[in-house]
Amino acid sequence: MEFSLTEEQELLQETVRGFVAKECPSPRLRELFDAGEGHDAALWTGLAEMGLAGLAVPEAFGGAGLEVLELALVAEVLGAGALPAPFFGHSLATLALALGGSEAQRMSWLPRLATGETIGSVAFAEPGEAWDPSAWRLCLDGDRLTGAKRFAPHAHLADLLVVGIAGGGLALVEPRTGGVQIERVDGLDRTRPLAHLRFEGAVAEALAQGGAAAPRVRDAGLVLLAADAFGGAWTLLEMTRAYTLVREQFGFPLAQFQAVKHQLANLATDLEPTRALWWFAAHAQDHVRDQAERSAAIAKAHVTERAVQVARGALELHGGIGFTWECDVQFWFKRALFDRALLGSPAQHRERSARLAGW
Amino acid sequence: MDLRFGEEYERFRDEVRSFLRESWPLRGAEAALSREEQEGIFRQRALEQGYLYRDIPHAYGGSEQPTDVLKDTILQEELAASGAPGNIRNIGPAMLAPTLIEFGTEAQKRRFVPPTLRGEMLWCQGYSEPGAGSDLASLQSRAVLDGDSWLINGHKVWTSSAHEAHCMFGLFRTEPEAPKHAGISYLLIDMQAPGITVTPLRQMTGGAEFNEVFLDDVRVPAENIVGRRGEGWKVSRATLKHERNLIADPQLLLKMFDGVVALAKRTLRDGRPAIEQHDVRQRLAELEGYFWSQHYSGYRQLTAAAHGQELKVMLPMMMNKLYSTDLMQRLTTLAYELLGDTGLVMPAPEEAGMALLPDAPGSWTAQYLFAIANSIAGGASNIQRNIIGERGLGLPRDLRPR
Numbered sequence: 205m206e207f208s209l210t211e212e213q214e215l216l217q218e219t220v221r222g223f224v225a226k227e228c229p230s231p232r233l234r235e236l237f238d239a240g241e242g243h244d245a246a247l248w249t250g251l252a253e254m255g256l257a258g259l260a261v262p263e264a265f266g267g268a269g270l271e272v273l274e275l276a277l278v279a280e281v282l283g284a285g286a287l288p289a290p291f292f293g294h295s296l297a298t299l300a301l302a303l304g305g306s307e308a309q310r311m312s313w314l315p316r317l318a319t320g321e322t323i324g325s326v327a328f329a330e331p332g333e334a335w336d337p338s339a340w341r342l343c344l345d346g347d348r349l350t351g352a353k354r355f356a357p358h359a360h361l362a363d364l365l366v367v368g369i370a371g372g373g374l375a376l377v378e379p380r381t382g383g384v385q386i387e388r389v390d391g392l393d394r395t396r397p398l399a400h401l402r403f404e405g406a407v408a409e410a411l412a413q414g415g416a417a418a419p420r421v422r423d424a425g426l427v428l429l430a431a432d433a434f435g436g437a438w439t440l441l442e443m444t445r446a447y448t449l450v451r452e453q454f455g456f457p458l459a460q461f462q463a464v465k466h467q468l469a470n471l472a473t474d475l476e477p478t479r480a481l482w483w484f485a486a487h488a489q490d491h492v493r494d495q496a497e498r499s500a501a502i503a504k505a506h507v508t509e510r511a512v513q514v515a516r517g518a519l520e521l522h523g524g525i526g527f528t529w530e531c532d533v534q535f536w537f538k539r540a541l542f543d544r545a546l547l548g549s550p551a552q553h554r555e556r557s558a559r560l561a562g563w
Numbered sequence: 564m565d566l567r568f569g570e571e572y573e574r575f576r577d578e579v580r581s582f583l584r585e586s587w588p589l590r591g592a593e594a595a596l597s598r599e600e601q602e603g604i605f606r607q608r609a610l611e612q613g614y615l616y617r618d619i620p621h622a623y624g625g626s627e628q629p630t631d632v633l634k635d636t637i638l639q640e641e642l643a644a645s646g647a648p649g650n651i652r653n654i655g656p657a658m659l660a661p662t663l664i665e666f667g668t669e670a671q672k673r674r675f676v677p678p679t680l681r682g683e684m685l686w687c688q689g690y691s692e693p694g695a696g697s698d699l700a701s702l703q704s705r706a707v708l709d710g711d712s713w714l715i716n717g718h719k720v721w722t723s724s725a726h727e728a729h730c731m732f733g734l735f736r737t738e739p740e741a742p743k744h745a746g747i748s749y750l751l752i753d754m755q756a757p758g759i760t761v762t763p764l765r766q767m768t769g770g771a772e773f774n775e776v777f778l779d780d781v782r783v784p785a786e787n788i789v790g791r792r793g794e795g796w797k798v799s800r801a802t803l804k805h806e807r808n809l810i811a812d813p814q815l816l817l818k819m820f821d822g823v824v825a826l827a828k829r830t831l832r833d834g835r836p837a838i839e840q841h842d843v844r845q846r847l848a849e850l851e852g853y854f855w856s857q858h859y860s861g862y863r864q865l866t867a868a869a870h871g872q873e874l875k876v877m878l879p880m881m882m883n884k885l886y887s888t889d890l891m892q893r894l895t896t897l898a899y900e901l902l903g904d905t906g907l908v909m910p911a912p913e914e915a916g917m918a919l920l921p922d923a924p925g926s927w928t929a930q931y932l933f934a935i936a937n938s939i940a941g942g943a944s945n946i947q948r949n950i951i952g953e954r955g956l957g958l959p960r961d962l963r964p965r
Contacts, residue, residue, distance in 0.1 A: 205572075205633055205869070206565045207862035273564060445956055460959045465952035466945065473882045473889075473951060480859030480879075481852065487564045499855075506852025554848030555841075563824070563838045563847070 207480070209277070217277050223250055224285035230532055233395075236288040237535060242397040243361055248289055248320060256291065258318025261298050265314035272299075272424045272489035276431040276482060283435030283543075286535040288395040290323050290358035292432070296425050297324025300366040300374055304417025309376065309409075313364060324364040326421070327356035327377075327401055328547065335548040336556075337372035337418040342403070344369045349377060349408040352401060355546070359399040360386050366421075367408065374414030374421075377406050393542035395535065423497055424489055425547050426504035430482040433511035433543035436536040437475050440518040443532065444468065447522055464521060471517045478507045501557040505550035511540040566862065572633055579641045582612055587647035602648040603682070614638055615650055616680050619660060624677035632868045643814040653724065655679040655686035659732050666749075666790045666798050675730075675751065687725040689733025689752070689776060690799070692718060697946050699734070700744045700796060704778065706735035708785060713737075713750060715758075715781040721940070725761045725774035728754050738793045749795035751787040758782075766936075768929040770915035803941065813861050815919070816887060816894075819930075820854045822921035823847070823898045830901045837901055846897055853890050857883075878955045885947040888938040891930075899931035906931075 209217075227250055228236070236244055251257065260275050261267020268274075275295050282291055298317050301310055301324075316322035329335050330342065330353060342351040353367060365377045365384075377384065383406030389398040411417060445468060448459035458464045485503035488496045515537040519526040526533045544550065568576070586608055588594065589601050596604070609615045610626050617635065619625020628634070642649040650656050660676050667675070678684035695702040704717020715735060725731070731752040738746035754761075758781040763771035790798040827838040827847060837843045860879050867876040899906050905924045909915075914925030917933060938944045952958045 205568050205862065205866055207859065207866040208564065208870075208875075210564070445958070449958070456962075457959065459952075460962065462949070462961060465958050466948040468956060468958065469885075469948040469951040472878075472956060473885055473948075476879055476882060477856040477860035477886055478852075480861075480863045481856040483564070483863070484566075484855070484859045487566070491564075492566070502848070502852050502855060505848065506856065509849075509852075550849075551845060554845050557851070558844040558848050563828075563844060 207483070213274065213277055216274060217281050219254060220251075220256070220278055220281040221284070223254065224281060224287055228285055228287055233286060233288070233535065234532070237286075237394045240394040240397060242288045242358060242395055243290060244288060247287065248323075251289055251291065252320025257294060257320030258298065258314075260295065260302065261314050261318040262302060265302075265310060266318040267298070267302075267314065271486075272427055273483070273486040275299075275424065276427050276486035279428040279431040280435035283432030283536075283539065284439045286395050286436060286439070286539050290325060290361055290396075292396065292425070292428055293325030293357040293359075293362065294320075294323055295428065296326045296421050297362075297364060297366045299424050300326070300411060300414075300417050300421045303420055304374060304411045304413040304415075306412035309412060313376070317364070322363045323358070323361050324366065325356060325358045325362040326366045326368075326425075327353040327359060328368045328422070329354045329356075333548060333552065335422075335546075335552070337368060337415075337422060340368040340372060341370050342367065344373075344375050344408055344410060347407055347409060349375060349383075349403040349406045351403055353403075354400050355389065355398045356401055357396055357398055357546070359401060360388060360397065365401075366411070367403075368418060369410070369414070372415050372418050374411040374418050375408040376411060377403070377408045379406075381407060383407060391542070393538040395539060396542060419497065420489070422547060423500035426500040426553065427482060427486045427489060429543040429546055430478075430485065430503040430507035433508040433540050434475070434479060434482060436539045436543075437511035437514040440514055440533065440536045441468070441472055441475065444471075444518040444521045451523075458521070467517060467521060471514045474510050475514050478503075478510055482507050498557050498560045501553040501560070504547070505553040505557070508540065508544040509550050512544050515540045568633055568637065572637060575634055576637050576641065579614065579638060580645075582609075582614070583641060583645040583647055587645060605648055606651075606682075609647075610680075614642075616656065616660075619664060619676065619680065623660075623664070623672050624680040632865055636865060639814055643818070651680070651682045653682070653685050654688055655684060655730075658688070659686050662732070662749075662798060662801055663789065665801055668786070670786070671751070671789065684730060685724060685728045687722050687728035687731050687754070687774075687776075689719040689722060689731045689735075691721045693720055697943050700747065702734055702736060702747065704733075704735050705739070706737050706748065706750060706783075708737070709782075711785045712782045713785060713787070715750070715752070715778045715783060717778050719776040719778070720764070720773075722761075722774045722776045723772055725754070725776050726763060726771075730754055731776070732789070734795050734799055737795075741793055744796045745793050747795035747799075748792050749789040749798040750783055751789065752778075752781065752783050756781050756783065766915075766932075768915040768932050769909055769912065770917075770929070772917060812887075813858065816854060816857065816890060818921065819891060819894050819919060820850070822919060822927075823850070823894050823901075825921060826898055826901050826927065830903075843897075843901070850890070850893055850897065853886075853893065857886055857890060860886075878951075881947075881951050881955045884942065885944055885951065888934070888944065891937055892934040895927065895931040895934040898927040902927055 255268045258267030259270050263269040301313050317324050367375045367377050369375050383404050385402040387400045391398045449457050451458050482503045485499040488499045519533050525531050613626040613628045616625035617628040621627045663672050692702050706713040706715045734747050736746050737748040758779045760777040762775045764773040765771045827843050828836050830837040864876045910925035910929040914923045915929050920926040953960050
């Protein structure tokens with residue numbers, strides 16, 4: 205049994221971690237957070253130069269040909285740095301094409317997506333927390349799309365949108381060619397902006413095997429959100445640990461007090477074992493297919509909820525300063541809330557995993 | 564990443580399975596023997612196969628197999644799945660035997676380990692005292708070397724199985740002048756020795772698995788010390804590690820989780836299985852997140868151990884006891900709530916024990932109560948939090964009055 209990362213996987217994480225630390229340190233992150241674009245051309249180019257835009261794109265189309273586990277390992281590191289970049293939506297768009305595209309669709313899009321010169325994203329949600337393929341009602345009428353989607357990540361940047369349609373399939377839309385109104389949402393998480401979309405007879409093309417690809421893209425997305433939340437929560441634990449070691453009250457560092465020490469120990473204990481939970485779910489996507497769907501649902505529900513718990517505890521342990529706009533805690537707190545809500549709530553995924561278990 | 568055990572290990576698993584199919588339960592005339600005799604026969608055969616007591620040398624009654632955590636895991640899984648008796652679940656084989664192998668003299672190993680492994684010598688642990696719980700090193704029971712024997716006086720408490728044990732391993736203050744951790748020795752005591760009085764402590768479950776042990780001028784041969792004088796603390800730390808592993812047992816968590824799911828399926832609420840209700844499904848699914856986290860974290864620790872890379876997983880290892888006992892509390896809380904008003908009834912004597920009987924409602928009531936005891940035994944949860952905070956996260960140690 206080898207339930208551990210390979211040297212290559214550890215190196216991948218280390219490389220990305222070094223890039224994030226160098227290119228997006230706290231002051232730069234704050235500038236980007238305040239700007240609210242969730243994007244910086246130099247950062248995205250840097251990620252693309254490391255091959256991250258095409259990580260899961262088959263090598264034949266110019267990608268690295270890696271798997272969901274590698275995507276998740278990168279998501280963990282980007283989450284740890286709260287990096288403003290369209291990695292999440294872009295990765296899901298590449299997976300949708302790789303898994304469900306016809307040869308022509310793959311040829312036409314994957315090489316451009318793999319280099320990062322074309323940015324992709326996904327539009328899944330409809331009103332009423334309808335994130336799941338089974339709940340999509342947006343109708344593709346011939347090659348025209350009319351109707352609405354909500355909370356599409358980084359949609360304002362996207363050159364290509366993979367849109368969920370009635371019947372659980374997927375359609376490709378180029379929003380810049382017209383017929384798509386993009387209404388930016390003033391989102392909590394300013395590192396990953398969201399938009400509501402109105403399609404008014406937009407030109408669209410059904411993805412050849414969209415029905416088969418959609419649940420797999422959803423499951424991969426669940427895993428990436430879990431990994432992102434885990435990375436962010438570890439950063440908050442680290443920050444809080446450091447803060448309680450220097451902040452003094454009653455003549456001692458806060459960490460000297462057992463109440464504080466135990467609170468940190470509880471948060472860490474709640475979080476640390478979940479690393480193995482999302483590792484397994486990520487691994488299952490490509491290697492344990494019969495457990496892929498359920499393990500992704502459980503990982504998303506559990507890890508993101510634990511991460512939010514860590515974020516709340518981290519804020520509390522920072523005291524009043526933690527509640528201010530000045531304090532960096534909010535970057536990861538809000539990112540955790542995004543990870544928990546996007547693609548459906550923990551309650552929705554728990555119900556789904558219960559059904560899948562035959563309960 | 565590859566979760567398959569690999570071909571060699573799958574072959575090993577097949578061997579174990581076919582051995583278990585043929586060997587348990589016993590057949591023919593042997594099937595008429597008492598349960599105890601049957602278990603003895605089975606254990607002897609499993610031992611000869613190299614399936615039991617793998618890390619104990621042949622000379623002391625073990626099967627002396629090369630260290631292999633993956634084979635250990637396969638054996639635990641298969642023995643648990645088949646219902647066959649595994650290693651005897653007394654603290655003797657689980658805690659004393661490995662401690663003697665590590666610290667005991669040759670004579671001690673030969674004399675105590677083989678009968679302990681055969682289940683003929685049952686042990687109890689004399690650690691806690693009325694005044695020494697979490698602060699174990701403050702213990703006051705004394706042993707004075709008097710000629711060729713130790714003369715022992717003191718009072719031990721929470722002593723599991725003392726009423727049926729043949730021997731006790733325990734900690735006693737032998738160097739009263741030394742600093743508290745350095746004044747303790749690890750002694751082996753014959754429970755039949757004059758001066759020992761065992762009084763059962765009745766638990767709130769109705770059972771009485773713990774005892775108080777009073778020692779009044781008890782004499783023990785001088786050679787019954789394990790390690791040197793004043794080294795008892797160090798020796799006991801090694802034992803405690805085995806106790807925590809015993810409490811954070813992954814097979815037990817699996818049995819408990821599956822048991823709660825089965826209970827939710829057969830419990831009726833408004834004429835329908837409780838598992839169809841929203842709140843029950845949500846809570847079970849949430850518990851499943853905790854359960855699989857611990858399960859896969861175990862795989863991660865196992866992989867690291869198999870490669871001698873424990874340092875990579877020190878933090879999750881420190882968390883096992885706290886995480887598992889918290890999870891047991893959550894699981895048994897849901898189980899107890901599922902019992903509804905059935906939970907108003909005292910567990911029957913056969914349900915009140917430490918072992919979970921998943922089909923017996925009273926056993927879930929007992930487990931609901933026991934879960935808190937598990938959080939206390941073997942280093943209470945707040946002690947675990949200190950360990951995680953100080954050694955795991957590098958936070959400052961508690962201030963202690965000088």
